[in-house]
Amino acid sequence: TEHDAISFARSAQTQDFADLASQLQRARVIVATVPYLNANLHLFSLIAPTTAIVDEAAQLLEPHLLALAIRVERMVMIGDVCQLPAVVEQDDRGCRVQHPLLEAIGLERLDRSLFERLLRLAKRNHWTHAYGRLIEQARMHHLIARFPGTQFYGTIFRSMHRWQDEAPEVLPIETLPLLLRHRLVFVDTPRESASGYNRSEAQIAATCTRALVKACHDCSPSQTIGIVTPFRKQIRTIAELLEDLTEDVTIDTVERFQGSERDHIIVSCAVNSRQHLRRIESPTELDGRTIDRKLNVALTRARHQVILIGNRQLLELSPHYAALIGFIEQHGIVVSAAEAMQALSPFLTSHVNHAHHWH
Template identity: 35%
Template sequence: SHYDDVIKKAITYYPYFLVVGPPGTGKTRNIIFNLIEYYLKNTEDKILVCAYTNRAVDEIAQLLNQNGFQNDFIRIGTKDSSELKTNVLAYLIEDIDLEALETKIQSCRIFLGTAHSFLSNSEIFELIKFKIAIIDEASQLLFPHIAGIISEVEKFILIGDEKQLPAVVLQENFQTKVKNQYLIDLGYYDLGISYFEFLLSRAQKNGWNFAYATLNVQFRMHQSILKPINSLFYEGKIQTFPSRNTNSEIDAIVQHLANKLGFDSSERVIFFDLPLDSSRKANRFHTKIIADLIIDCYKGYSEIISTETLGVVSPFRAQNSEIYKLLPPELQKLVTIDTIERFQGSEREIIFLSLPFNNRYQIRYSSNLLVLPNNQVIDRKLNVAMSRAREFLGIFGNFHLISSSKIYSKLADYLRDHNLIVSLTNYS
């Protein structure tokens, strides 16, 4: 009923609506797909659906294919934009004649692509009059990224989460500050924040509860993983879906890790305390242990380990590279090892989060801080990193260092208070 209420509000309010979707709340399946389905069945409107990344667009395209709408959408973009070739305009142009293509475009109801693809193919707006735009990953899109889209529609729905990674901005902070008094009066102080974040802040300050809604039920994470994320980032407001899917085979791997490393398998977030290393952006203790654990899990459970099982996340590419080198070729293909930025939007059953910091400067340099309306400061990168795991999250780092950092001190307090720290100083 919560999601039904959000859908009703999103449909009713004009000219825009904001959906705040914390990690694992099913934004694509429960909001985006249901909105598309509503407009298809109850209106004659042309629907523009876009996102920041091709990965997110792929996910939407797959849902449309799986639910019988494979003939109802055209994907805007180049041939190389996705491995999914279904209905990509660049291929349609080659396969059918001009008259048939025009008929296909005019009869199609859904147009799907990245925001960049629509802006790069702006002639689509001369051919099609869109009534509604549904924009995913909106908290990663600056106003110039979507201005050319939202100005062409009667209504737009933005879906994002200001507490996850923001838009990439290359300019220094002082270069993005707004100087136009009219924009300042509206509350738009910084061009470096997403249009989603600006509109959300304005709605919250003015008490416009009709203009936005926050999803509060998550389907991804084990309850033990949700607890610290809920406490650190979401004020305890997220609930776990009562019948969240679980995987008994993954439970067996977690139990194996618990037996090997000495922790209670009912706890699904464990901090593994390790020594500092003199290397600048890699820690040899982390790399050896994480690689050993991955190889050990594969030896015992190779029949159930897939590309969705194991993932390694670290803020530093050098650390990821060292771990990758220690894995045999078959595991290099099976295990996703990447930076926090590139892992956003993905998830795995088991995540090993390596924090190879040697000093507080590295922690600050690797963080992406957000000051909330209550003046609480959170690290959006830490939120993303911790929320990639479905069944187990192992965090590797130096506990003394993170507990001395203002950015990580609340995480350290939570781990200490809940007895979730295991020393691996003598690991062999």
């Protein structure tokens, strides 16, 4: 309870270890981070948990969980292998494992989580009693959920709330320009010679943001709008164009967005070459299907709308982006950069107007 938590914190501050031990031994549930437990293994001399429940397990490498795993009778791991894994600095060659005994237990790569290894092993051996999958989602409008569901998870998610299925196919915000009332939008932008940023995309992202902020005047922009982009230079370029809104709208990489959500997600790909395209992808094979984890995370941050901005010719070299653009063309709207800026012209600032000539 909240009272117990306050009491525990007070005992910790006063270093009343006898009282701490007493509280730990009385507690039926203890909540802690994995780094904290690994740094305080002496706590296990005071408690003897029988079950450990590990959330976000797909982001934890095997060494992170070994100390906990050997001290419990049962471990329940919850995670999503279709989203971003743990960050590992070793290159691909350093992560490969080539040993028959290790391969037999599914330990094929050092950058895989214990969760993913055991899931793959269970599927390989048909241990269907050992794993399960949630097919309900409580975040996205059903139209947004359909693409990642079929493309990355091989299923059609069931909605947990009525609004997800009953909300109209277009946003019921009459003050928005017609372009931004679609739940799925793709803006095809020209390539630029720059590396790591695309000013045309930045201008469109900033202008879309201004239009959404003005239309959703009763909402908090920090909780409503998120801009996802892969490169730091593009983050800075968009921030410069947003000017006074920079403090109110989160602009960050997909890695930093994992775990959060917004009503409207704007994805600026900033891809000007094939090399850039490879850098924004995160392909992996799972259940005989190749998925793009970064794209999956970016799309599934959105509750009500996804706006994708990028060069169509380059993006369609990726089968996942090609499929997504085709899906948007069927269920949303695809426009050129010039068409987008014309539709958004009432929301242009003088700074943006003079920065680029649209053709």
